[in-house]
Amino acid sequence: MMSRTTSSQGPAHWWNDARWRALLFQLIAIAAVVGVLVYIVHNALSNLEARGITTGFAFLHNTAGFGILQSLIPYSETDSFGRTFVVGLLNTLLVSLLGIVLATLLGFAIGVMRLSNHWLLSRLAALYIETFRNIPLLLQIFFWYFSVLRALPSPRESLSIGDGVFLNVRGLYLPSPEWEAGAGWIALALLLALALCWGVSRYARRRQALTGRAFPLWRSYLALLVLLPGIAALATGLPMHWSLPELRGFNFHGGVTVLPELAALLTALTIYTAAFIAETVRSGILAIGHGQSEAAHALGLSNLQTLRLVIIPQAMRVIVPPLTSQYLNLTKNSSLATAIGYPDLVSVFMGTTLNQTGQAIEVIAMTMAVYLTISIGTSILMNLYNRKIALVER
Numbered sequence: 001m002m003s004r005t006t007s008s009q010g011p012a013h014w015w016n017d018a019r020w021r022a023l024l025f026q027l028i029a030i031a032a033v034v035g036v037l038v039y040i041v042h043n044a045l046s047n048l049e050a051r052g053i054t055t056g057f058a059f060l061h062n063t064a065g066f067g068i069l070q071s072l073i074p075y076s077e078t079d080s081f082g083r084t085f086v087v088g089l090l091n092t093l094l095v096s097l098l099g100i101v102l103a104t105l106l107g108f109a110i111g112v113m114r115l116s117n118h119w120l121l122s123r124l125a126a127l128y129i130e131t132f133r134n135i136p137l138l139l140q141i142f143f144w145y146f147s148v149l150r151a152l153p154s155p156r157e158s159l160s161i162g163d164g165v166f167l168n169v170r171g172l173y174l175p176s177p178e179w180e181a182g183a184g185w186i187a188l189a190l191l192l193a194l195a196l197c198w199g200v201s202r203y204a205r206r207r208q209a210l211t212g213r214a215f216p217l218w219r220s221y222l223a224l225l226v227l228l229p230g231i232a233a234l235a236t237g238l239p240m241h242w243s244l245p246e247l248r249g250f251n252f253h254g255g256v257t258v259l260p261e262l263a264a265l266l267t268a269l270t271i272y273t274a275a276f277i278a279e280t281v282r283s284g285i286l287a288i289g290h291g292q293s294e295a296a297h298a299l300g301l302s303n304l305q306t307l308r309l310v311i312i313p314q315a316m317r318v319i320v321p322p323l324t325s326q327y328l329n330l331t332k333n334s335s336l337a338t339a340i341g342y343p344d345l346v347s348v349f350m351g352t353t354l355n356q357t358g359q360a361i362e363v364i365a366m367t368m369a370v371y372l373t374i375s376i377g378t379s380i381l382m383n384l385y386n387r388k389i390a391l392v393e394r
Contacts, residue, residue, distance in 0.1 A: 056362070060080060060081050061080050062080060062357070063078055064079055064081050064356075065356070068343050068348055069259060069341070069343050070262065070342075071087045071090075071091075072091065072094065087343070088347070091345070091348070092344040092370075092374075094262075095337065096334050099269040099273065099330050103269065103273040103274045106270060106277075107277025108277070110274060110275070110277075110278035111278035111280070111281025111282045111285070112285070114129065115282055115286070129275045129278050131275075137333055141268040141339060141340060142339070144268050145261065145264035145340045148264075150260070151169075152167060152169045153168055153169065154168060155169075155250060166247075169260070171257045171258050173245035173255050173257055175242045175255050176254075176255045177240050177243075180239040181239060183240060185236050186229050189229045189232035190228070193224040193228040193229065194225075197225070201217060203215070204220075243255050261340050261341050261343075262342055265334065265337050265342050269330055273329065273333075283319075284315035284318040285312075285315045287315065287318045288315055292311065293306055293310070295310075317386075320382060320386040320389070321386065324378065324382040327382065328379070331371070331378065335371075345367060346367065
């Protein structure tokens with residue numbers, strides 16, 4: 001009877017299997033996407049060939065022939081376009097990393113103030129958040145650059161602090177250390193101090209878990225970071241001297257210069273992003289039950305200890321995912337630097353280099369790849385941290 005029923009239904013066809021149909025549709029979709037990409041690339045290459053524009057990345061070895069206002073590595077007009085790419089990339093990373101650190105510190109402070117029982121602090125934090133997150137970032141950049149920094153005096157009438165710090169319309173001039181032979185031992189001592197700080201932190205956590213007694217971490221950190229490099233510096237005869245900025249002609253020379261373009265961009269990015277981070281911190285703290293605070297106070301912890309040891313560690317599980325988005329937004333928003341002439345990747349490479357070489361596809365593709373790589377790298381690091389602090393259920 002079984003064989004007769006099977007034969008009456010006929011043989012099973014592969015298209016009646018949901019798994020095979022899903023695989024077929026995926027292959028069709030992939031083929032369609034590949035076909036569209038091939039068409040776009042072929043069309044672009046044909047148009048470029050018709051206009052006599054060469055393709056490829058050989059242009060990166062050609063001489064750039066233009067100067068760059070700020071460079072973290074040695075650069076001159078005789079360097080290649082590939083060098084301009086590296087200079088622009090480093091300038092982008094500089095403002096992004098500084099912005100992330102400063103916006104995080106300011107955002108956490110404002111977020112905690114927003115929940116303060118002090119009426120004035122809470123209202124000031126709310127005013128800050130509602131003001132700066134509702135003004136477009138580009139307008140804030142223009143405000144700090146044109147209305148504040150461009151209104152500073154000329155170099156000959158600079159605002160000064162002592163004989164080493166000067167502020168004028170061309171930037172902030174600070175003393176800079178210049179290292180001599182033997183400075184490597186100081187750097188090695190600093191690395192050793194950082195490693196010891198990491199070891200002390202692990203010991204302190206283990207000791208507190210076993211005994212319940214807190215360890216003076218910050219005093220230990222300060223002692224290690226000051227004593228070890230200090231001893232190395234004394235042992236090597238203080239192998240450094242300070243380069244002070246001096247007014248020569250129409251501008252200052254020597255020391256280190258913070259460009260007004262960098263200051264305006266960094267200030268705007270920090271203040272704008274910190275407003276969003278503050279709301280993220282506030283929501284994370286409010287997600288923790290009030291019973292946690294009451295239990296901490298019952299154990300004799302102060303408000304600051306309760307916040308640092310009980311509330312914030314638990315709130316980080318809620319804060320980290322949206323905080324990652326703010327870091328990504330800050331990095332991508334740094335491309336607005338081109339509006340005020342800060343020499344970031346977009347301004348230097350996708351602007352000046354593209355105009356001089358005409359290699360639009362290659363330049364834009366490299367720039368997009370850089371921002372994609374930075375964003376993915378940031379997401380991976382934040383996801384690893386989020387996984388580390390996540391609650392592990394049995």
